[in-house]
Every structure is written in structure tokens, then in C-alpha cells.
């Protein structure tokens with residue numbers, strides 16, 4: 001029987017072991033989409049205890065605790081941190097089969113050198129050891145990032161954000177990690193959502209542009225994108241819970257915007273016209289800036305009205321949506337491509353039924369210049385599991401090029417989540433190793449090791465073209 005999460009965890013054949021330990025393991029990390037706080041990075045936050053580090057913001061854990069019958073008091077409520085930790089320790093054994101079980105123990109092993117299984121019995125000792133380390137030297141969030149060999153962190157930021165912490169971090173010479181903002185203008189597209197008008201006001205103030213017309217609105221978005229660019233921003237991100245496409249003229253959308261600005265709710269068709277025109281405008285802007293455009297598609301968010309009112313978004317009450325995506329997505333990409341203004345694009349869907357749809361769509365728009373210009377994004381959120389990752393990569397390799405995949409991201413709010421990259425790399429190496437053991441792929445370690453290192457790091461480095469990385473010395477140059 002295999003040792004529990006030993007050095008060959010998830011590596012079921014000799015080729016997988018070689019690929020992981022000799023090629024993937026030591027590669028740096030580019031975390032190109034996450035929800036970490038730039039302020040906490042700037043301030044090098046130290047966690048007062050493991051509960052703050054693990055449970056204050058991680059709705060993945062909150063969901064399974066609720067499913068385990070833990071009261072909200074012990075999740076997001078007023079219980080004390082030790083009571084919340086015990087509630088998590090009580091839940092962990094019940095999470096077998098969920099990646100949280102392995103992530104939890106990977107994090108204990110890699111950050112705290114704890115090999116024990118976390119449960120109610122071991123909880124008191126693990127509480128003491130983790131807190132002792134967290135309160136000691138070397139456990140500020142910057143240490144957690146550098147210890148994980150992270151070279152780039154792309155956060156997720158609203159266009160009206162002043163990016164003060166990103167700008168202050170850029171002034172520093174001794175922190176080796178690139179921390180750049182991600183331009184996430186969702187609030188500017190949700191024209192019918194409460195808060196839209198207030199957000200337009202904030203946009204006007206941030207851009208120092210009076211917004212009277214739709215063209216003023218676009219000019220303000222443009223100004224903020226230029227500002228993000230000046231702060232090192234190279235990625236944008238859109239939560240397209242439903243993808244819509246409705247042809248519209250500038251005149252039509254100008255009228256729609258004007259109606260909304262005077263407080264009118266607009267029709268669904270007008271909303272679709274506004275979203276289509278604005279998203280295509282932004283896509284052209286991203287293309288001019290050389291940015292990457294990310295679409296996070298088919299999430300069904302904030303399902304629980306009662307808990308949304310109490311806790312707000314991203315609190316564990318979301319699910320997979322099943323809207324059709326193929327036609328509107330192709331129309332949006334084609335609207336940009338036919339103007340030669342389709343930016344580098346990463347497409348993620350929360351619905352794994354969309355995997356082959358996306359994997360096939362991306363190759364309708366490759367440009368024959370940038371390898372993997374249009375990407376099928378890594379398995380996202382509820383698919384961020386061993387099965388979900390394998391399904392995404394198999395769909396990609398079946399109809400596209402796994403070798404040009406830019407690989408994993410944490411998408412996390414926790415500074416301890418970097419072990420998800422190791423989890424992913426083990427799965428990639430085992431998948432390729434199985435192909436070799438089955439005789440489907442030659443045991444050519446230069447080819448396979450080169451592809452593994454590309455998926456782990458080099459593809460993302462070459463894809464995003466972070467200026468700060470161009471002259472960084474690498475532990476080894478790409479084999480391919």
C-alpha cells in the first residue's frame with residue numbers, strides 16, 4: 001500500500017516519478033489569476049493563527065463545513081478561532097475524495113513540516129505547532145510567496161481601485177516577486193445590476209472624466225486600463241456568468257446608456273447590446289495594450305438569497321451554470337478577430353460539459369504567430385480537482401495542443417494555496433507518464449520533460465511577457 005501522500009503522491013508509474021521529480025517539481029510559479037490582497041502582500045501580513053490563515057476567507061472550506069453540519073457560528077460567525085479550527089479539524093476526515101483533503105495535508109507538510117493527519121485528535125498539537133511557526137520569523141505572507149518559488153502574482157482588481165499597494169510594491173527593490181493588478185470591470189458591464197450608477201460615479205472620479213455620455217464612459221474605462229498598464233497590469237478578467245451577443249451600433253448603445261444614467265431599468269435585449277458592444281470595445285483595448293483577456297464563463301453565483309444578504313458574494317453559495325455558450329462566444333471572438341483586434345485570450349468555463357466546446361473553439365482563432373494565443377483555461381473552481389484537471393487537459397490534448405497550455409493558477413484568497421500548483425504538476429506528470437507506459441508516447445525525456453516544464457512555467461512566462469521577467473535568470477532554459 002502506498003504511503004499516505006508520500007514523495008510519489010499521485011505518481012503511479014516510473015515515468016511520472018521522473019517527470020515530476022526531475023522536471024516539474026522545482027519550476028517557479030506564475031500565478032496569473034488569484035484573489036490575494038495586494039495590501040496584505042505590501043504589509044507582509046502575519047497571521048495570528050492557522051484559523052486566520054486557513055479559514056477567514058476560504059469559501060471552499062466553508063462549503064464542506066456546512067455540508068458536514070457545522071453551524072455557521074463556527075464558520076463565518078462569532079465563534080473564537082480555536083473553536084473554528086476544531087470545527088475544520090472535525091470536518092477534514094470527512095472530506096476524503098475532495099481535493100481539500102490533500103491540499104490541507106500538502107499545506108501542513110510543505111509550509112509547517114507536519115506529516116500528521118489532521119483530525120479532532122491531532123488538532124490541539126497541530127494548532128500549537130502551526131501557530132508557533134506563524135508567529136515566528138519567516139511566516140509573513142511575502143515569505144509564504146517566496147518559499148513557494150512564486151515569481152508573479154496577478155491579483156484581481158476593480159478599475160476604480162487606486163492600486164496604491166501595487167505601486168508601492170513596484171517601488172521596492174528587495175522583494176523579488178512581481179505583483180501586478182488584474183483589470184476586472186464586471187461592475188461596468190452589469191448595467192442592470194444594483195450599484196451600477198454608483199460604480200459609474202466612482203469610475204468618473206477615478207478617471208477624472210465627467211461621464212455624461214457612453215463615449216465618456218468608454219474613455220474613462222480606457223483611462224483606467226492605461227493606469228493599470230502603467231502599474232504593470234497585463235491581464236484583464238471578466239465573469240461572464242452568461243455569455244450574450246447582440247449586434248449593436250454605437251448610436252443604439254449610447255441611447256441605452258443615457259436611459260440607464262437617468263435611472264431607467266433597460267430591457268434584456270438592450271442589456272445584451274450594451275454588454276456586447278462594451279465587451280468588444282474592451283477586447284480591442286486589451287489587444288492594443290498587448291494584454292491577455294480572460295473570460296470566466298457559466299458560473300451561477302450567489303444562489304442562496306438569505307446567505308447572500310448576510311455574507312455577500314464569494315462565500316460558498318455558487319454553483320455550475322448550464323447556459324449555452326458556443327454561439328455567443330464565437331460571435332464575440334470573431335467580432336474582434338475580423339478587425340484583427342483579438343487579444344491573447346484565456347477561456348474558462350465552470351461547466352465541464354463545455355470542455356470540448358472551448359477546446360475546439362480556441363483553434364478557430366489561433367493566429368499562427370503566438371503559440372497557444374487562444375487558451376483553454378485550467379480547470380476552474382468546482383473543476384479544480386484531480387478529475388476536473390484531467391478532463392480539461394484531455395479535452396485540450398484531444399483537439400488541441402496540451403504542450404502549449406499555460407497551466408495552473410490558484411484562483412485563491414489564501415496564501416497557503418500554492419501547493420495547488422504541485423498537486424496539478426503531479427497530475428500532469430502522471431497523465432503523461434501513463435501515455436508512455438501504455439506505449440502511446442515515446443519515453444523521450446527531453447520532449448516530455450520539456451513539455452512538462454513548459455506547462456509548469458515557461459509557457460506562461462512566454463505567453464504573458466511580463467516585462468519584469470524578461471531578464472530574470474532561470475534555473476534552466478526551456479528544453480523545447
Ligand SMILES: O=C(O)[C@@H](O)[C@H](O)[C@H](O)C(=O)CO
Pocket residue numbers: 035239296314315380381410411412413
Ligand atoms: O474569479 C472568479 O469569479 C471566481 O474564481 C471567484 O472568485 C470564486 O469565488 C473563486 O475564488 C473560485 O476559486
